[in-house]
Amino acid sequence: MVWAITAAVIILLFTALLIFNSLIRRKNDVENAFASIDVMLRKRYDLIPKIVETVKAYMNYERELLMEITGLRIKALSQGISAEDRVAVENMLGRRLTDLLVAVENYPELKASANFLHLQGTLNEVEEQLAASRRAFNAAVTAYNNSIGVFPSSLIASMMSYKRRTLFELPTEIRQEISSKPPVNLV
Amino acid sequence: MDSYSNFREFYEKVLRSDLEEIDRERRKVRRQVLIILAFAAPALVLEIVLIPGGTSFPKAVPIILTSLTAMILLGIYGRSFRSEYKTRIISRVAAFADEGLTYSPDGFIPKEEFVRSRLFLHSCDQYSGEDHFKGKIGKTEIEFSEVTAKYLSKTGPGSKQKEDYYVYFRGLFIIADFNKNFKTHTVVLPDRAEKLLGKFGQSLQSFTGGRGELVRLEDPRFEKEFCVYGEDQVEARYILTPSLMERILAFKNKWNKDIYLSFLDSRVCIAISMYKNLFELRPFKPAADYAFLAESLRFLTLLIEVVDDLNLNTRIWTRE
Numbered sequence: 001m002v003w004a005i006t007a008a009v010i011i012l013l014f015t016a017l018l019i020f021n022s023l024i025r026r027k028n029d030v031e032n033a034f035a036s037i038d039v040m041l042r043k044r045y046d047l048i049p050k051i052v053e054t055v056k057a058y059m060n061y062e063r064e065l066l067m068e069i070t071g072l073r074i075k076a077l078s079q080g081i082s083a084e085d086r087v088a089v090e091n092m093l094g095r096r097l098t099d100l101l102v103a104v105e106n107y108p109e110l111k112a113s114a115n116f117l118h119l120q121g122t123l124n125e126v127e128e129q130l131a132a133s134r135r136a137f138n139a140a141v142t143a144y145n146n147s148i149g150v151f152p153s154s155l156i157a158s159m160m161s162y163k164r165r166t167l168f169e170l171p172t173e174i175r176q177e178i179s180s181k182p183p184v185n186l187v
Numbered sequence: 188m189d190s191y192s193n194f195r196e197f198y199e200k201v202l203r204s205d206l207e208e209i210d211r212e213r214r215k216v217r218r219q220v221l222i223i224l225a226f227a228a229p230a231l232v233l234e235i236v237l238i239p240g241g242t243s244f245p246k247a248v249p250i251i252l253t254s255l256t257a258m259i260l261l262g263i264y265g266r267s268f269r270s271e272y273k274t275r276i277i278s279r280v281a282a283f284a285d286e287g288l289t290y291s292p293d294g295f296i297p298k299e300e301f302v303r304s305r306l307f308l309h310s311c312d313q314y315s316g317e318d319h320f321k322g323k324i325g326k327t328e329i330e331f332s333e334v335t336a337k338y339l340s341k342t343g344p345g346s347k348q349k350e351d352y353y354v355y356f357r358g359l360f361i362i363a364d365f366n367k368n369f370k371t372h373t374v375v376l377p378d379r380a381e382k383l384l385g386k387f388g389q390s391l392q393s394f395t396g397g398r399g400e401l402v403r404l405e406d407p408r409f410e411k412e413f414c415v416y417g418e419d420q421v422e423a424r425y426i427l428t429p430s431l432m433e434r435i436l437a438f439k440n441k442w443n444k445d446i447y448l449s450f451l452d453s454r455v456c457i458a459i460s461m462y463k464n465l466f467e468l469r470p471f472k473p474a475a476d477y478a479f480l481a482e483s484l485r486f487l488t489l490l491i492e493v494v495d496d497l498n499l500n501t502r503i504w505t506r507e
Binding site: 029033036120121122124125128129131132133135136138139140143 | 423
């Protein structure tokens with residue numbers, strides 16, 4: 001009888017240890033995925049001044065749009081911005097950059113500029129990688145949320161004070177623009 | 188590429204006379220084959236009946252020798268015939284499908300490339316192939332061939348050990364430039380476990396076979412058909428955008444075969460499992476058969492279309 005109880009306790013402890021490790025792993029996956037989004041967002045911040053500088057000389061009628069993009073970049077980079085506000089600003093920034101690339105269609109000289117084409121290729125690349133990082137983050141959060149939501153791991157998760165994480169929502173139209181189709185067809 | 192409807196004209200004007208010549212040759216060969224068989228068969232019967240059993244002279248020797256000679260002669264005739272058809276006809280069908288496409292009847296995708304794709308976990312102990320096509324479609328370098336890969340299985344103890352080769356892949360293997368740069372390895376495999384066993388099968392997928400981590404993607408239809416492993420979760424998603432997943436699904440439905448994809452060194456390797464031997468002449472049917480040749484062209488076109496199917500010519504990212 002004592003042996004049976006000891007064996008049951010050992011099995012229970014071992015299972016708890018496995019769950020504990022798996023929860024830590026999932027939480028780390030979420031952190032890593034968020035870090036990769038941050039890297040891509042920073043790449044985009046670095047790219048924006050170069051794009052604005054290049055297109056400014058050609059675009060006479062889009063001053064407002066360019067100012068808005070610059071303003072959004074400053075806002076996203078500002079200290080003390082809440083995570084939720086930052087997501088909203090990033091989404092808006094993505095949308096405005098797409099608008100800018102659409103507006104380029106009206107400026108044939110700009111469209112032909114090698115410097116701009118290079119910047120546009122780089123921006124497409126960053127946007128594509130950003131979309132991938134967001135999707136990886138959402139997949140990691142879903143796995144994490146599932147594991148803290150189901151029994152018995154939910155018990156251990158509550159003991160570790162693990163809370164549900166919010167998905168990185170991406171408006172459908174942006175998601176399609178970034179992931180399914182390039183913003184502007186260069187081919 | 189010339190339009191498909193022009194193929195009839197191309198067939199009549201360019202290929203037909205050559206095909207008829209090959210057909211004449213084929214009939215000649217068939218006669219020779221019949222003569223060989225006419226001599227070999229009675230010889231075999233006589234050898235079996237007349238050579239007495241139980242003597243010191245081994246009865247099997249002349250029988251094996253006669254059979255071997257007949258088979259070698261048949262092989263030589265058949266081979267000359269086959270290469271004639273491939274070099275004269277299939278190479279021109281390839282040029283018709285796309286001017287930049289070159290064809291080598293005996294060439295194939297090197298074994299190293301096949302192994303490096305890590306699409307199959309078996310060791311590649313015997314490898315062969317044929318019908319190698321290579322060219323540039325738009326901006327995309329592409330090559331493909333038929334390949335067969337076998338593994339060696341040893342059964343039984345010690346000196347009685349039996350060695351057998353088993354086929355684990357037979358079909359088409361394509362290598363094409365991908366439109367994005369990437370550094371890690373991602374594979375997309377047919378998902379048999381999930382299809383057969385549902386949720387339980389999904390948990391079996393965690394066995395990655397040294398191909399990185401399991402990558403769970405958002406598209407449920409894609410997840411039902413395929414299982415993805417990658418060395419980097421983000422890069423796997425950078426490659427497999429929702430639009431590419433959609434395209435891969437359509438590609439799979441178009442072929443209706445098991446499809447395997449490996450993304451490595453900014454290239455994509457695609458294996459299409461298929462037992463049909465393409466681009467071969469049927470020895471007992473006429474070569475000058477439009478429908479048969481049109482089918483070869485259809486397969487060739489399908490293979491070239493992989494560039495459009497997976498949108499490989501769109502280079503809007505940093506890769507030129």
